[in-house]
Amino acid sequence: MDISFFSNLWNISKKSYDMEEKFWDERAEEFNSKDIEEKESRDFISILEFIEASKNNKFKNVLDIGCGTGFYSRKFSEISECVTAVDISENMLKCAKKNLRAKCRNNVKFVKKAWPDLSLEEFKWKEKFDLVFASMTPAVDSCEDLIKMIDCGTNLYFLSGFVDRKDSLKNDISEIILGFHNNKPYGNKMYSALNILWNMGYYPKISYVDSDWSKSQPVDQCYKKCLLHFGRKKSLTEEEKVLIRDYIESKSINGIVEEKVTSKVAWFCWKK
Template structure:
């Protein structure tokens, strides 16, 4: 297989960007609180130490954080690097990012609102600008073009992480209830494509695997909204029937305890890093 095969197989429908923005606006409150937890802090410290051990985060570094969310990684980098730029598709995520940076009294972070998929490096002056281009669990790295754009923005190193395995027991049961079948799990597809695209483009990514476990806890009304959005994105529109919303609300209402829906997620995450 050549790179043309993976470029053709690994594509994203850019017409979904508005829906993607709405989804991450919905998740902003949760992400801000989760990423501010002790567990989130330990995970970020592990990543920072990993990058430092490979000389990818020098003291004078300029860092680009793609899909920065509420800015937790950007803040970690800003304590060590010279300057950090964080971008995200969600305005609400960036509101939290700005608040968190101000709380830490950091003036070497710049946040920008933009989907990575459509960002023009030349227009921003970002070609070969950054010592480290970083994307942690970022859905914006979803095609060969968006991946290789990371390389084009970097003058030294890149880091990408993503799921290779994931078990969402409640969501899988909900999918079975709504659509009458198990979901088509595609965890690991992006990492598989990324490794092959990088290799065939002349890069040599190092791969490290991490086990992760976390909990989702939502009020029932928030859970209905989020799971409804996720299931409809997982299933082609032609397969969505008119009673989907009713089925989702009914199922989650039955499993909720005192108005709270909980789910434990177990996963394996790949860390990819490479020099450019």
């Protein structure tokens, strides 16, 4: 089985970038929360150990693909000469820039661009970065995206993504109301990426990270997020929107609904 086999297997669902930008714009404040920062702070220490780097190591140029609110960009800016951070969402980048200013970091450059549309030739990024970092981002969503990620680096790479994720509320809505019966909602991304890397002669170091958490939120807030989430998959009818709202309300107590999530994330690290 060659690269083309796993490229086809990589369950590519061509996204509407306008929709993707709206989705992440709406979630910027959520991802800019203290809880998320505390988790990513713990993860950053583990990631440095995983890629066999330390805070005493100094990177020259780091690329953060799908940087979001810029937490990892900021942390890498402390141990790098220069960091370039890319994201599709204007609101995510606004949060990232604000966070960098608060920490007085001035060695991070932000680029608003969808990764599949970004030209390495135009930006002169071919073999520019000694660390290319893509954590939990949907930006790298095809074989072509992965190869572009490799092409802009010179040494070290990190890629992470879900291999499994169960959400008590969204899974029920997906199956009961929308009729989606997908045992692999995250497709074959990490599996395909691993095999493509093997076929290219790379042998990634692999680790799996298990986590579970719960989140309580008002019905209105949960409903809005569900419309954004499922609206990426299909155009929701008014009837479906009503059913989603009714289902969320049926699971709420005093106007508050709880989501319980369990997940398994794969970390890949490899060298060129």
